[in-house]
């Protein structure tokens with residue numbers, strides 16, 4: 001090529017690449033050989049996993065991954081639950097082997113005993129680091145353990161107790177917002193309860209989690225930021241396959257250069273995910289700066305803030321200041337926790353609440369029984385302002401049973417992924433018959449195998465939960481659980497369920513979400529009736545399941561909401577309640 005015809009700046013720019021041409025070539029050859037070796041090892045060499053029974057490969061390109069990630073993939077998940085002996089071999093993309101596991105003993109090894117051998121998948125960590133920064137969802141090993149050490153106490157029950165007034169305040173705003181929309185009509189009014197649950201969940205994690213108000217719950221639609229957060233989940237679904245390529249992409253150039261590349265990437269959802277991450281990051285920095293400024297100014301400034309210093313972020317910043325130097329988290333890790341909490345808290349809890357409301361609408365007798373329990377408790381045990389204290393609220397037996405049963409049968413997260421960082425041997429609760437007809441007593445799992453933890457399958461496992469495992473029966477929690485459940489030793493942090501996972505990466509916010517669900521249900525049932533809208537709702541399998549009206553792709557869940565009139569209620573006729581003591 002005649003370099004004289006090229007602009008001098010371009011020549012200078014190209015020079016280092018020409019000089020290092022042979023190094024670059026060598027690097028490319030090494031990378032390709034490494035990928036080929038890994039591929040050969042995974043796909044071509046015989047593996048002990050070949051002896052584990054599993055469904056036929058979906059397609060060579062995606063394996064069974066597409067079936068498991070598909071929004072209509074419920075039948076496939078149910079097929080895995082019903083057909084295989086708590087473990088099944090799956091095919092991953094390009095013939096990779098994967099393992100689907102819901103055997104409780106095997107899960108104990110994977111999520112508790114050997115959790116550092118079964119790490120979060122590389123694509124998951126890399127993707128979360130890009131969108132949230134180095135928070136809990138983007139770190140592994142000692143780094144993650146150090147963050148948990150600082151954060152676990154922040155989510156303690158003791159701190160939750162002090163958050164009750166914040167939760168109550170937001171509950172009252174929700175009640176008022178719904179009241180304003182139904183009071184003018186004598187007939188029940190159709191409202192999108194998913195939207196209301198999302199806004200409430202965002203405001204709750206905003207005020208109680210971050211000491212920041214996102215949405216006063218007054219206007220008919222969410223503000224721009226709330227809308228951005230809400231659209232994060234559905235946008236992610238459309239790039240679920242692309243996300244998995246991340247570990248294979250080299251980190252070329254500076255971060256700014258890589259950002260530019262993403263802005264030019266020919267996929268609208270990828271560009272949108274980046275734009276949403278940027279919006280969340282900017283807001284996180286704002287929130288962080290405000291908190292630090294208030295803490296520096298002293299107690300008076302802190303108590304004037306939203307959350308009055310009782311929110312999780314204020315507690316975390318104070319704990320971090322007081323911590324020994326080697327335990328302190330740096331600023332970028334503190335900021336990263338903010339987007340992490342918003343993301344992890346919002347869709348999970350709001351969609352779980354939406355599912356609970358829908359079930360209550362579909363089961364009027366359960367709704368009545370629950371309302372009766374709530375109204376009687378408010379009548380008898382509340383303080384002068386009508387509030388139930390933490391212990392009374394979390395221990396209402398039927399409310400607790402309804403929440404547990406919904407989170408069992410319809411766990412918002414259906415499965416999570418792990419990858420083995422070295423070869424591992426995993427015991428099973430009982431031997432299974434291998435493809436070769438011989439009994440298999442333990443799983444021999446090679447390094448770099450993808451494990452799919454079947455959360456939903458574990459929660460619906462008939463061997464553990466009994467023949468009625470597929471039925472929504474809150475009553476099952478009112479009697480002692482059968483021995484098949486207690487003996488199984490499911491390694492979940494919550495109620496023998498895998499809904500919030502277990503071990504060192506279990507959901508840190510599960511008590512927060514319980515409190516939230518219970519307060520919102522109390523607030524709604526004490527004043528309103530819930531009924532189906534008549535429109536058919538379908539639930540989409542996703543990172544977090546979400547509802548849509550059949551025929552639409554927009555996440556929504558219309559329900560008919562009416563004002564609860566005690567005089568018309570069969571419950572009231574029994575309990576003698578009057579309009580004056582039903583809250584609000």
Ligand code: HEM
Pocket residue numbers: 120136137148205209340341344345346348349352411412413416417499500501504505506507508509510512513
């Ligand atoms: C019904 C509601 C919720 C469900 C079903 C849920 C479920 C889960 C699950 C399954 C995980 C494990 C993910 C994995 O291993 O890859 C997780 C992790 C996490 N959750 Fe939740 N969650 C809920 C509510 C919340 C709330 C309200 C918060 C915050 C206040 C929260 C914060 C987190 C965080 C930070 C992690 C990462 C923990 C770590 O890696 O150390 N979650 N959650």
